[in-house]
Amino acid sequence: MESERQIVFISGASRGIGAAIARCLAGAGFDIWLNYHTSQDSAEALKAEIEEKGRCCTLLPFDVTDEKAAHDALEPMLSTNVPFGFVHNVGITRDTLLPMMRRDEWDAVIDVHLTSFFILARLFSKVMISKRRGRIISIASVSCGTGQAGQTNYAAAKAGLIGASKSLARELARRNILVNVVSPGLIDTDMIKDLPLDKIMPLIPMNRIGTVEEVAGVVRFLLSKDADYITGQVISVNGGLYM
Ligand code: NAP
Numbered sequence: 666m667e668s669e670r671q672i673v674f675i676s677g678a679s680r681g682i683g684a685a686i687a688r689c690l691a692g693a694g695f696d697i698w699l700n701y702h703t704s705q706d707s708a709e710a711l712k713a714e715i716e717e718k719g720r721c722c723t724l725l726p727f728d729v730t731d732e733k734a735a736h737d738a739l740e741p742m743l744s745t746n747v748p749f750g751f752v753h754n755v756g757i758t759r760d761t762l763l764p765m766m767r768r769d770e771w772d773a774v775i776d777v778h779l780t781s782f783f784i785l786a787r788l789f790s791k792v793m794i795s796k797r798r799g800r801i802i803s804i805a806s807v808s809c810g811t812g813q814a815g816q817t818n819y820a821a822a823k824a825g826l827i828g829a830s831k832s833l834a835r836e837l838a839r840r841n842i843l844v845n846v847v848s849p850g851l852i853d854t855d856m857i858k859d860l861p862l863d864k865i866m867p868l869i870p871m872n873r874i875g876t877v878e879e880v881a882g883v884v885r886f887l888l889s890k891d892a893d894y895i896t897g898q899v900i901s902v903n904g905g906l907y908m
Contacts, residue, residue: 751785843895847884851875853874869905
């Protein structure tokens, strides 16, 4: 990796796909700014693992929906370093059918996925513009392409993330800042542990769920020189679940 491409900030990276992205990017030579909210033990273990590989890992625990907390954590860091990449991975689900959905379940999902993108992408794009380089990658979901019963909040948030990313890609392309989306299908993390996989599996043409490493590898590609002419795109990693 080129030396000026050295830092990537990842939101929600203490577990699951975000942790795999952190491992993968550290393996590719990036230093990691690692955000999480509550899972301190796993974040600290991941930091130690990354540092064993000879990369730096800075833990930045804050709730991504808290604009003041995000600014307080990031602004001092951004005054001395401008990350090459911002990977917006953070996510939660509050699944229930819409007639039963409470307002707080709707708001929590929209805020964690989408409002936090506004908060974080605004911070990172400002400093990336000053350097005229950067990559912003969001993690969406197959749910916003297919729709998913019980996930009106989640699908709406992820569809919003795609629309926001495509618009931001147009705003930033001339500044050499590329904005793309990776859209996973079912991936083996805590997020899907309560789903009826036996019922879902026959719907997946490849007949298996994906691994966190299979998503992380696509993020690494989008941060590489090989992706220098790719912006405003959505790349699916879903075993053919949605074509
Ligand atoms: P996960 O295992 O549940 O991990 C979620 C991560 O987000 C954790 O590190 C968690 O940190 C963090 N987080 C949650 N709320 C936060 C907040 N308010 N502020 C900061 N961090 C917060 O989820 P995953 O399966 O890896 O999902 C990662 C992304 O992929 C999400 O955007 C998800 O929607 C998307 N996705 C997942 C799948 C799938 O099948 N797994 C499919 C499609 C898309 P703490 O534990 O520290 O709170």
